[in-house]
Ligand code: PEP
């Protein structure tokens with residue numbers, strides 16, 4: 528199997544009926560970077576910048592941040608890299624920063640964008656380091672845990688102030704700057720058109736979106752696997768996102784763990800989510816599944832079950848049978 532995946536590394540990722548499905552990798556540390564070449568990833572769809580902060584003994588200095596970001600862009604060698612701005616809080620704890628000592632529900636607490644907008648010094652330093660590191664190249668910035676659209680406006684204003692500041696001091700700037708949002712809080716599902724209009728790209732954080740939609744703590748093994756990620760309620764939510772992105776021609780990615788599971792990845796592609804970011808080890812198995820799949824046939828096979836009261840287990844069986852028949 529490993530051997531089979533290795534031989535697939537340089538094969539384009541395209542379904543049997545000719546639809547490209549772009550496979551990117553998730554990363555967060557220097558040690559992940561050799562995987563960009565080894566995995567055959569088309570780029571880095573999610574760079575979790577908070578990991579550098581989580582393994583440090585104190586806040587990494589601006590220079591250290593800039594150095595890491597530059598190494599990431601160098602390793603990607605022109606392939607797209609999406610840097611997520613700091614996603615601290617919830618399950619991502621900094622030992623030297625007690626962001627909220629007595630939160631009863633850290634996942635619902637003062638975290639990610641909420642913290643970044645309340646303590647803009649942290650975000651400002653990071654954005655400046657990213658802008659400098661990407662001088663002369665493309666910079667893609669992604670905002671985590673967006674809950675309301677005005678947070679995007681606030682973050683964009685902060686980012687543009689840093690751009691102005693750097694250019695006033697004669698620093699080189701990125702050739703292009705794209706600002707996107709993660710869709711991982713269900714409130715955004717009810718203003719998809721507003722969201723799609725506001726950003727340059729959207730990435731679905733399915734780990735958190737699932738956690739919040741099903742009110743099931745992703746870190747609690749009692750409940751984490753209790754609900755089926757292929758259940759029609761979840762897939763219909765994902766499809767409404769894909770449809771809105773298509774209406775507005777807003778590039779859409781999914782970067783949660785389900786992207787790296789072959790049956791889930793097939794379902795996502797069938798729903799129209801065709802850029803998937805996953806752990807590098809998952810790229811081979813997912814690509815092997817994509818290559819064998821007639822996407823139109825799979826889409827037709829799940830269309831009715833999505834609407835007519837089937838369970839997630841039913842849908843999983845349909846996709847599994849389909850995949851086994853074409854293995
Ligand atoms: C997610 O929530 O799906 C995601 C990709 O972000 P993280 O797992 O880092 O919260």
Ligand code: MG
Pocket residue numbers: 711732734735
């Ligand atoms: Mg998340």
